Amino acid sequence: MSENRPDRNPAPRRGGEVARPSTDHLAKPTVRESLLPAPVQGFGVTFAQIFRKVTTEQYPFEPKVTKPRYHGRHVLNRHPDGLEKCVGCELCAWACPADAIYVEGGDNTEDARFSPGERYGAVYQINYLRCIFCGLCIEACPTRSLTMSNDFELADDNRQDLIYTKEQLMAPLLPGMEQPPHPMRLGEDEKDYYLRVPGSSAAEPVQEETV
Numbered sequence: 383m384s385e386n387r388p389d390r391n392p393a394p395r396r397g398g399e400v401a402r403p404s405t406d407h408l409a410k411p412t413v414r415e416s417l418l419p420a421p422v423q424g425f426g427v428t429f430a431q432i433f434r435k436v437t438t439e440q441y442p443f444e445p446k447v448t449k450p451r452y453h454g455r456h457v458l459n460r461h462p463d464g465l466e467k468c469v470g471c472e473l474c475a476w477a478c479p480a481d482a483i484y485v486e487g488g489d490n491t492e493d494a495r496f497s498p499g500e501r502y503g504a505v506y507q508i509n510y511l512r513c514i515f516c517g518l519c520i521e522a523c524p525t526r527s528l529t530m531s532n533d534f535e536l537a538d539d540n541r542q543d544l545i546y547t548k549e550q551l552m553a554p555l556l557p558g559m560e561q562p563p564h565p566m567r568l569g570e571d572e573k574d575y576y577l578r579v580p581g582s583s584a585a586e587p588v589q590e591e592t593v
Contacts, residue, residue, distance in 0.1 A: 446534075448532045448534065450532075452530075452532050452534070453515040453516075453517050453530045454515070454530055454531045454532050454533045454534045455510075455530070455531050455533040455534070455536060455546075455551075456508055456519070456520075456528055456529070456530055456531070456546075456551055457528070457529050457530070457531050457551060457552075457553050458503070458506065458527055458528060458548065458551045458552045458553060459526065459527055459528075459529060459553050460552070460553050460555070460556075460559060461498065461568065461575055462558065462559065462568065463558075463559060463560060463564075463566070463567035463568050464555060464559035464560040464561060464562060464564070464567075465495070465496065465497050465498055465562055465564070465566065465567075465575075466496050466497045466502055466503065466527070466552070466562060467497065467525045467526065467527035468497060468502060468503035468506065468525065468527040468528070469487075469497055469499040469500075469501050469502060469503070469524075469525055469527070470485060470486070470487025470488060470497075470501040470502050470503040470504065471487070471501075471524065472485045472487065473522045473523065473524065474519035474520075474522050474523055474528055475519075476522070477518045477519055477521070477522035478513075478518065478519050479514070479516065479518065480512040480513060480514050480516075481512060482508055482509045482510070482511075482512035482513040482514075483506075483507070483508050483509075483519060484505070484506075484507040484508075484509075485503055485505065485506055485507075486503070486504050486505035486506075487501045487502070487503060487504060488501060488502055488503075488504030488505075489501055490502055492565075493563075494563040495562065495563050495564065495565060495566065496562040496563050497562075498566055498568075498572035498574075498575040498576070499572050500572075503527075503548065505548065506547070506548035506551060507545055507546065507547055507548070508545070508546045508551065509544070509545050510536050510544045510545070510546060511541060511544050511545075515530070517530060525576065
């Protein structure tokens with residue numbers, strides 16, 4: 383029983399000082415500087431907000447304007463000739479902390495070429511029930527194939543419809559682009575797509591969607 387008792391004679395510290403029990407809980411309460419009662423101070427914050435201008439957004443009749451770097455729905459981008467930038471490396475799936483991305487890579491052939499590299503993303507899915515829109519996937523993408531648009535209207539009443547497939551994520555074909563599969567139009571090697579020589583041709587812009 384004596385082992386559980388507090389030590390009434392604490393051992394002295396170095397320098398001969400004896401440890402004393404803390405008396406912080408015995409300190410006097412802090413005196414308030416204001417002379418107004420606490421409820422009056424609380425209502426003062428409420429009354430101060432009453433006379434401020436109210437900001438009302440007429441959504442969905444007036445679309446909400448997001449910031450340029452807003453993290454919205456993902457987009458799989460294309461090269462200027464229409465080939466896909468995704469090479470099926472699955473780095474985005476490995477970087478996703480919520481395990482929301484599923485990728486299956488496929489091999490390109492001369493008869494069916496979808497990307498400039500040896501492989502392409504044959505299956506690409508993003509589960510928006512899990513996605514936390516952190517942006518780590520786009521940071522991990524080595525070809526800048528995956529980007530995030532300004533589209534934030536992703537609510538649905540069906541869980542299956544919130545699993546987006548590759549067809550839903552692919553960027554639309556712009557003028558001058560050709561629907562894959564087709565041969566490489568910008569060069570004979572994938573280096574002509576990813577390793578641009580300064581002054582030869584400008585890098586293609588990233589396709590984005592705005593609300």
